[in-house]
Amino acid sequence: MSIKTDNLSKTFRIRDKEIKAVDSVTFEIDKNTIGALVGPNGAGKTTLIKMLSTLIIPTSGDAYVNGYSIIKDEKKVKESIGLVTVSERLFYYRLTALENLVFFASLQNMSLSEARKRAKELLELVGLGEWANIPYMKFSTGMQRKLALARALITDPPVLLLDEPTLGLDPLSARMFRDLVRRIGRDKTILLTSHYMKDIEELTEKIILLKKGKVIAEGNKDDLKNYLGRVVEVEVNDYPLTLGKYVIETSTNYYVLRVPEKELDELRDYKIIKEEEPSLEDVYIFLVGDVEDSAKLESVRRGGWWRRWE
Numbered sequence: 001m002s003i004k005t006d007n008l009s010k011t012f013r014i015r016d017k018e019i020k021a022v023d024s025v026t027f028e029i030d031k032n033t034i035g036a037l038v039g040p041n042g043a044g045k046t047t048l049i050k051m052l053s054t055l056i057i058p059t060s061g062d063a064y065v066n067g068y069s070i071i072k073d074e075k076k077v078k079e080s081i082g083l084v085t086v087s088e089r090l091f092y093y094r095l096t097a098l099e100n101l102v103f104f105a106s107l108q109n110m111s112l113s114e115a116r117k118r119a120k121e122l123l124e125l126v127g128l129g130e131w132a133n134i135p136y137m138k139f140s141t142g143m144q145r146k147l148a149l150a151r152a153l154i155t156d157p158p159v160l161l162l163d164e165p166t167l168g169l170d171p172l173s174a175r176m177f178r179d180l181v182r183r184i185g186r187d188k189t190i191l192l193t194s195h196y197m198k199d200i201e202e203l204t205e206k207i208i209l210l211k212k213g214k215v216i217a218e219g220n221k222d223d224l225k226n227y228l229g230r231v232v233e234v235e236v237n238d239y240p241l242t243l244g245k246y247v248i249e250t251s252t253n254y255y256v257l258r259v260p261e262k263e264l265d266e267l268r269d270y271k272i273i274k275e276e277e278p279s280l281e282d283v284y285i286f287l288v289g290d291v292e293d294s295a296k297l298e299s300v301r302r303g304g305w306w307r308r309w310e
């Protein structure tokens, strides 16, 4: 097992309010597997990644990365991981890509010649070989992300933690980045977070779905899809508020809903357009969107909240 959490929890206290950001989370990611933490904003994904990378200390529970406890073996955990996040300011703007990597490599007890060799290898690996001597400030978001990945690979760690690696990337850059992650993932364990179902669908072998700090579903793509069953696209004239999350098309006199077959009996009159296997997005919508959120969305769609602001 390369990543294992055991009732891992983190509670933040702001004045007299407690936020259970991560609430007794237990899961495992096998060696050389790509896993994903998926869930809505505030589900606890980043907090989990930060605990696994020893940046924040759990309130209770423990986790093991490459066999080391994040509480007892912090140093070993740090040595085992490469971390890529979007939130930190990673690089020196005026230095070139090569100079930046050489700088970070030399912090890892490498000689200057070793650091230069490693930096050049990594720039080739991530497809930035031709950009080695260009200052970082000229880099696009996609190139910045690749350089961040190269930096995380300097020590060739067995585990990579990637927090929203494709955030802000255009579709082509995102696709190229996924390809890179897939190649690197052949001999590393990767845990990533993402809001893009395409990342999850194409890259990951194990999915952990989080909501309000808790694991609400876990498994590979097929497990999750089988759990949902088939989905049906139907045309209706009206539908109950609770099914608002399934609307995929709105016209002046009809709606198209994409509904799990097992929820079809919530509808009275409908015309079936097509029936198919679910996508991961279908699974996500089914599990994550609850009645409360769906009702809010509905009241906006039907003009309730707009009117207030007119």
Ligand SMILES: Nc1ncnc2c1ncn2[C@@H]1O[C@H](COP(=O)(O)OP(=O)(O)OP(=O)(O)O)[C@@H](O)[C@H]1O
Binding pocket: 012, 013, 014, 019, 020, 021, 039, 040, 041, 042, 043, 044, 045, 046, 047, 048
């Ligand atoms: N340092 C902090 N102090 C107080 N509350 C925090 C802190 N960090 C996170 N939280 C809260 O913990 C919860 C989980 O946040 P977290 O950033 O882990 O979610 P997330 O799943 O990564 O969300 P997103 O998809 O928006 O990045 C949220 O309610 C957030 O407001």
